[in-house]
Amino acid sequence: MIVYPAIDIHAGQCVRLIEGDFARETVYDVDPARAARVWLDAGAEWLHIVDLDGAAVGEPVNQDAIRRIRGEAETPIQVGGGFRLIEHIAAAIDLGVDRVILGTVAVRQPELVATAVKRWGDQIAVALDARDGRLATEGWLHQSDALATDVAVQLQAIGVQRFIFTDITRDGTLAGPNLTSLSRRIAEVEAEVIASGGIASAEDVAAVAATGAGGVIVGRALYDGLVELPAAIEAARTLGSLR
């Protein structure tokens, strides 16, 4: 299982939010590329980057920061936040992004997802962010009635090969992952699942690995020093599946 250190970018800076709330923000580094360097030097195998401004306004905003991280990283990177048009995705791929994460658009315009998957295949992932099992979109500012699992099954049918499931009520809280809902999603969806939200220890990483998830995104716990990245990667290797 891959451990993805998260780099959330707001106004060009590396930040963490609690439960996606912009009012509860901690700035970790004014330079996201420097934050990336820390995780790369600690042995990161991938980086998970979120353009928070992009997610909120509906188009990529922090491309300069992402370009600098791409220049810095000797690993593949995945980026989410604000991808609503095919042109947005194409621009990110051209910039050297290895995997583009679609969120809101996947719920609103599944036909765009179908086009993207046809063109870029495995380089497209869909993030389904849920509060009590129901999807939240637009940088989590909007709550929908759709069930995350239903949407995942439909998107899988049109070719999506990887999902990122975030439990909003856990994100940035260090409350531990919601293993019950994660296990249920993994059972219901054939595609690879990356878990996100609530990781607070290497034991949490091992517990996620044991569910059969393909990856886990770790944010605040790394920045606050509760988890050392090498220990998290080791936990993922010991108990995780080979992916």
Next chain:
Amino acid sequence: MIAIIDYGAGNLRSIRRAIEAAGASATVTSDPAAVVAADAVILPGVGNAGAAMQRLRELDLIAAIEQSVAAEKPFLGICLGMQLLFDYQAEGDTNGLGLIGGHVEALTGSVKVPHIGWNQSTIVRASEMGTIGDECSYYFVHSYYVVPNDRSDVVAITRYGLEIPSIVARNNIWGTQFHPEKSSHDGLAFVRSFVALTGAVRDPVSV
């Protein structure tokens, strides 16, 4: 100075950064003269073999590559750049550079194509790159794989449905199916080894 050939194939900054991290200087160039003058050459590659060969022709880079290789300077093809080292390319039904005998075939069978992600690479024969580990983890993105005529050109293999060459070498010519510049510690170790070969060209006594 190591020349990274810029022929519109993908993002080259990571490669340059990896070389600089290994202690060498690099230039990203599409100038044939700069390629000939460089101590070593890297041919990156993302995309389609047919289009890539056409672009190399348009930029007059093929003779420069041949000249550099003939001068026995270290040459490294990455991903598509490795595939282009060979003769016939199934992708685009085109001829490659023909620097190593063999052809390039599409990945088929029960495996997911393209092969994207981290995978193990196992050394199968000794090479001048003694510093890389016998088992390494590298990042791959490809739909085709190389089939050298001479099996002794294969330095390392990766299992993905079948055994595909992950590192090839013939004299001074090297190829990696994976992206060393995206393969973290093991990738950087490979780049360091390649850079060390460049040092060998400049000053054989020091190596």
